[in-house]
Amino acid sequence: MKKILIENVKKGDVLAKDIISGNNLTALKKGVTLDENIIKRIKRLTLINSGFEGNYIFIEENSAGNEKNIEKELSLLAKRFEDIDGDGFMRGIKEIIKSAILKNYGRN
Amino acid sequence: MNIQNKPKRRGDILYELVSSIKRIKDIPTLPKILSKISEEMGNDDYSIKDIGELMSLDISFSSRILRMVNSPFYGFPQRIYSIKHAIVLLGANVLKSIVISTSVFTIMKEAMEGLWEHSLFCAFTAKYIAAMLLNGSDKKGNKMSKENGIADADMMFSAGLMHDIGKVITAIAFRDDFKKIMIIAEEDKRPLTDIEHDILNISHDQLGYMLAKEWNLPSSIYLPIKYHHNVNLASEFKTETAILNLSDFLTRAMGIGYSGNTYIEKINTDTVNILNIDLNFIKNIVEEVYPFKNELSIFD
Structure with a gap:
């Protein structure tokens, strides 16, 4: 698992931790492969949780x-x-x- | 419009080409405000305050400039909030080329997919190379300085942004010929400029030079644009021309954006000799600039 800046996520990256939205709902599940729409969605959302720290998210290495x-x-x-x-x-x-x-x- | 096979002298063809370009409505004209700024800069006693005030009049104009200068590609350590501050840091000529390039951003995106990304990355790489040569040394350990002909990093950014502006003109003014040129370049694996000459009698480097001159940019920008594919022909601004050629080559070699050729040619030996560089120098550049390709999406 590695922590990367949201701006640096790429198509094909795989989420290593769930992303939970501000109202405590799971916005994206661990294991999701990111495509353009999902990346746009992540960039739009303001999220707080263990899978989202500041401007960073966690993705799998060698996915x-x-x-x-x-x-x-x-x-x-x-x-x-x-x-x-x-x-x-x-x-x-x-x-x-x-x-x-x-x-x-x-x-x- | 196809000017191929017309039995005219080269001068006539060039004149016709420039005239027809000027008649086309979609051709990027300088925003009126920029013409005023150019006029103002033409006075010996122009002041940054006056230019700053003129630039601040147009909000979209100001926001475009601030977005670019605050992007990772410009790399200022602190955020720049005002146009006046940007002028002090960059100089009016650099700002002018940023404004021109961002003004043609949409047209560039429509004209050729990937050309904007190629141009921006080439600008960024050119700026980085100039800074590296200025702050460091060449492979033989010779210290480079402005005095022995090294380029101004910000000016190199401008030249990089503008170097392929001639392709935008071709794509708009000679749409069918442009498509044909792209197809032949891909199939024959020939340099784009050769095919442009075969079909249009002029190539994008010359068109870009004419346009940059028409827009009153300085010779340190328009001459490197003119010779960026013919470094050996440059009699002035040789270092700048070589840096632009190397940045263009590396951006294509790294596969960032698209400028009309999938295949790259051998590195220009004049560039290698003028800049006195080796593989280690290229390694340092690529390692530093390549990760920034992930940042290109900020302009989407």
């Missing part, structure tokens, strides 16, 4: 949704670089960007 997103981003990266993969300097840049993508998903 299945993330796996798909990582796979997609890495495949797009490979496509962007496919014509210049023979160049050492360009391969170096590709590796740097690959590391940044993985780090963005909490991988090192």
